[in-house]
Amino acid sequence: MGIAPMAGMTDSAFRRMVKRLGSCGLVVSEMVSSEALVRGIGRSLEYLEFTEEERPVSIQIFGGDPSRMAAAAQVVESRGADVVDVNMGCPVPKIAKHHAGCSLMREPDHAASIVAAMVRAVRIPVTVKMRAGWNDQQVNAPELARMVEAAGASAVAVHGRTAAQAYHGLADWNLIARVAEAVQIPVYGCGDLVEPGEILDRLRSTPVAGVLVGRGILRNPWLFAQAADLMAGRRPREVSLEDRRRFLIDYIDLLVREAPWGEEDLRQRGDAIPRKRYDPAATHDRWVVNKLRALCGYYTKGVDGGAHLRVAVNQAPSVGALRTLIEEFFGELAPSA
Ligand SMILES: Cc1cc2nc3c(=O)[nH]c(=O)nc-3n(C[C@H](O)[C@H](O)[C@H](O)COP(=O)(O)O)c2cc1C
Structure with missing residues (x-):
């Protein structure tokens, strides 16, 4: 998992x-542009940062040029990552039009040549994350998986939707099973796992080596620990409102400590300092608030009255206000002693 x-x-x-909540194996970074990595553009290098406790860490890169992808893979390797993953799933036109992301699924020979170039360039495993295919007429994940396996990929992950589907409909786990049967390398299934029991069902009924979970973990970060409880024959652990409050506050604390937006950081990275009066504290604050807004779009779905929290978080003007409203929201929900 x-x-x-x-x-x-x-x-x-x-x-x-x-x-820290337990039972989470691999973690994969946000996707990073291979071009930005090769050119050493400051912000992109931040995406390569991780701590020892996160291992094994996979860094996902996107791009369409084999030699640039190989060079980017070397940057990833030099930063100590355990795995470098190729994005062949992103349906966003801005990425797809550069022969990157899911549009690589329409050019399987080219996709395989990218993997081959990366495998030649690094010693760490090269993996691929793909979708079912580009659209209903071009569902080719089993064929592409065979081709990237032949090119040297160590594993593939499959999100069982096409690019045309984006996030509509349901992930096709029969197709994921077909991919797993088509290759010898490990295949990880991905799509629509929200409940701990669903993880168990998919692991038991599909010949995958494991699962990667996206939105379900944003909604319920305890999902893996609960799935592990089920696997061990225990009832999945209860997550209290206090647990949920603590998670958000601890996450804010980590972000506040580590947000990389100080003027000195920009200077060290060689990024332009905005000409208008630059207030690092305000920029930093906004960055943390935006991160919490993004997370709470999912996280609040797991909480009673979560819609209220979501609206409040979306209106919070500062980190201070964010902390206060989170404390108040969970304080009001908690049963009084
Ligand atoms: C907000 C968001 C951002 C995503 N970004 C990436 C990405 O950078 N690279 C990638 O391969 N997939 C990305 N995905 C797709 C997920 O990795 C996953 O395949 C998809 O959400 C289906 O799994 P789920 O139903 O468990 O969410 C993203 C999904 C979401 C919701």
Whole structure:
């Protein structure tokens, strides 16, 4: 069981928070541009940062040029990551039009040549995360998996939807099973796992080596620990309102400590300092607030009255206000002594 890559979400702090709750194996970073990595553009290098407690860590890169992807894989390896993963699932046109992300599924020979170039360039395992295919007429994950296996990929993860589906409909786990049967390398299934019992069912009924969970872990970071309880024949642990409050406050604390937006950080990275009066504290504050807004879009679905919390978080003007409203929300929900 591992955390699927999610842009804007699976930052180092979040990955650590989930790991600390137990039973989480692999974690995958947000996707990073191979081009930005090769050119050493400051912000992209931040995506490569991780702490020892997160291991094994996979860094996902995207791009369409084999030599640039190979060079980016070397940057990832030099930063000590355990795995480098290729994004072949992103349906966003901005990425797809550069022969990257899921559009690589429409050019399987080219996709395989990217993997081959990366495998030649690094010693760490190269893996691929793909979708079912580009659209209903082009569902080719089993064939592409065979091709990237032949090119040297060590594992593949499959999100069982097409790019055309984006996040609509349901992930096709029969297709994921077909991919697992088509190759010798480990296949990780991904899509729509929200309840601990669903993880167990998919692991038992599909010949996958494991699962990667995306939105389910944003909604319920205890999901892996609960699935492990079920596997051990125990009732899944209860998550209290206090647990949920603590998670958000601890996450904010980690982000506040580590947010990389100080003027000195920008200077060291060689990034331009905005010409208008730059207030690092305010920028930093906004960054943390935005991160919490993004998470709470999912996290509040697991809480009674979560819609109120979501609206409040979306309106919070500062980290201070955010802390106060989280404390108040959970304080009001808690049964009085
Ligand atoms: C907010 C968000 C960001 C995502 N970013 C990435 C990404 O950077 N790379 C990637 O391969 N998949 C990305 N995905 C797809 C997920 O990894 C996963 O395949 C998909 O959400 C289906 O799994 P789920 O139903 O468990 O969420 C993203 C999904 C979400 C919801």
